[in-house]
Amino acid sequence: MLATLEGAVIASVLVLTAMGLSIVFGVMRVVNVAHGEFYMLGAVLAWYVSSVLGVNAVVGFVAALVLAPLLVGLIAAAADRLILKHLKYDPDRTIVATIGLLYIIQQTTLMTFGPDARPVAPPFNQRLALPWFEWGENGLEMFWPWGLSITSYKLFVIAAAAVVLLSLWVLITRTKLGLIMRATQQDSETALAFGIPVGRVYSVVFGLGAGLAALGAVLVVPIQQAHYLMGADPLLLSFIVVIIGGLGSLPGTVVAALLIGMSDGIISVFFSPTLAKIIATFLVAMVLVWRPQGLFGRAVT
Amino acid sequence: MLEVQGIHAAYGDVRVLRGVTFDVQPAEIMCLLGRNGAGKTTTLKSVMGLLPLGDGCVTLAGENLATLPPHDIPRRGIGYIPQGRRLFPELTVGENIEIGLMTRSMGKETREWVLELFPRLRERLKQTAGTLSGGEQQMLATARALCLRPKVLLLDEPTEGLQPSMIALIRDVILKMKAEGVAIVLVEQRVDAVLQVADRVVFIENGTSVKTATADDLRKDPEILTRYLGV
Structure with a gap:
């Protein structure tokens, strides 16, 4: 039970981060190696914003929740204009370019904010006790309220991720911008021939993808801490998720993120985090061998 | 011209x-x-x-x-009907037409006019474009270009x-x-x-x-x- 909830928290953050990677790949066919750094940047900016406005944990957190993803999105859109556009979105060269971007963002953060891990105070953090039943010496016993617990903030993370995911789905399937994004994804040349400014769409999508990673990071900093090297793990996990789910397939990304996040949480609690990573990586290898297009991906015909 | x-x-x-x-x-x-x-x-x-x-x-x-x-x-x-139709295959017929309308901000009137020209498309507005027959795809490609009132x-x-x-x-x-x-x-x-x-x-x-x-x-x-x- 506890493990499942911990897993759900990991899965919620992962689903946002992986979704960002998946959207960028789906629409632009760009493998964004710097994605983890946008996540890190979101976390560090969340700390910065909330400590500058540090009167009150709630104000600081809400400001960070709005400002950090926005800033990261703008930085990413600028990076798209300045770098990726000039590479004409060539798949190989953009990988190299985003690796470069990874180091630029990482080292700039180190130089600007220093190497310390920074905490962000959660806006609310009540301990919620969960009942636990166990067959003990005196028959069935209930342990409550001093048995298991979760904090209200962790539940908030799960709910917030669900809301963001739902709004993203509405954005993509129900709005004009979503229609334009889908058209660009399917045939960018024809989209251009129908007046869709493909270059601008790419900037928006790249910004949106990075913003999603940053949003996931802002949600996670009250639980973990912001640090300039924190981008590597989410990047790896996002790639695992996106490969298992099928590159560019959004439903696949959600399912795979839940799968990996939950199993990561559960296995970490009962066994060890390393085993969780081993299993996830093993799963990727199996998917690549048996179903290279991913669980929900379509084979290229 | x-x-x-x-x-x-x-x-x-x-x-x-x-x-x-x-x-x-x-x-x-x-x-x-x-x-x-x-x-x-x-x-x-x-x-x-x-x-x-x-x-x-x-x-x-x-x-x-x-x-x-x-x-x-x-x-x-300028309305363009590309070789091989080049529809947006996973968008519906209605959405493909919508893309054409958006190009020059054309409204409902144009949509009606185009669907009048190709009544077959009206029956299939919710269908994904990739599942249409060849002839219907060509109709849709033509309709999409005409949505610009070119x-x-x-x-x-x-x-x-x-x-x-x-x-x-x-x-x-x-x-x-x-x-x-x-x-x-x-x-x-x-x-x-x-x-x-x-x-x-x-x-x-x-x-x-x-x-x-x-x-x-x-x-x-x-x-x-x-x-x-x-x-």
Whole structure:
């Protein structure tokens, strides 16, 4: 039970981060190696914003929740204009370019904010006790309220991720911008021939993808801490998720993120985090061998 | 209306167009004829700004299109029906039409007008475009381009792989657009289909426009066809 909830928290953050990677790949066919750094940047900016406005944990957190993803999105859109556009979105060269971007963002953060891990105070953090039943010496016993617990903030993370995911789905399937994004994804040349400014769409999508990673990071900093090297793990996990789910397939990304996040949480609690990573990586290898297009991906015909 | 002046274009290092010149007037059907690989499709792509021009210029009613960003070219009123239809296969019929309407911010009226022209599409608005039959896909590609209320219509082999009844339907729509004063550029392989509708014909050979002839010229002197096409 506890493990499942911990897993759900990991899965919620992962689903946002992986979704960002998946959207960028789906629409632009760009493998964004710097994605983890946008996540890190979101976390560090969340700390910065909330400590500058540090009167009150709630104000600081809400400001960070709005400002950090926005800033990261703008930085990413600028990076798209300045770098990726000039590479004409060539798949190989953009990988190299985003690796470069990874180091630029990482080292700039180190130089600007220093190497310390920074905490962000959660806006609310009540301990919620969960009942636990166990067959003990005196028959069935209930342990409550001093048995298991979760904090209200962790539940908030799960709910917030669900809301963001739902709004993203509405954005993509129900709005004009979503229609334009889908058209660009399917045939960018024809989209251009129908007046869709493909270059601008790419900037928006790249910004949106990075913003999603940053949003996931802002949600996670009250639980973990912001640090300039924190981008590597989410990047790896996002790639695992996106490969298992099928590159560019959004439903696949959600399912795979839940799968990996939950199993990561559960296995970490009962066994060890390393085993969780081993299993996830093993799963990727199996998917690549048996179903290279991913669980929900379509084979290229 | 649309004037193409000595355009050069290349895919990377491969030069495809070496001086193509033609023009088309309102209510006129201008046909580009040539062998496979002569550069007909490339010519249309260059007009749409999908390929950068190496030399020459394209003007629409006196405005130079080559200096515009590519997404502004269709907004000036050029509807494009690409070779192989190039629908957005996973969007529905309705969404494909919506994309066409968005290009020049056309409203409900235009949508109704287009669905009036192709009643079959109205029955399938919710269906994904990729699951339509070939003929229906061609209707949709045509409808999408007409959603721009174009002044100039570019058609790239619209009858390729279609059954005769569908070819007749597409031809009727082309003639209807001509009657409404649209300038039409038609790329076609089937010479007999061309001769029925074309007002003028431009022959393209190895990326160069070599001869312009009116439909009357061709009727009087079918030898021209043999000379430039080898048919």
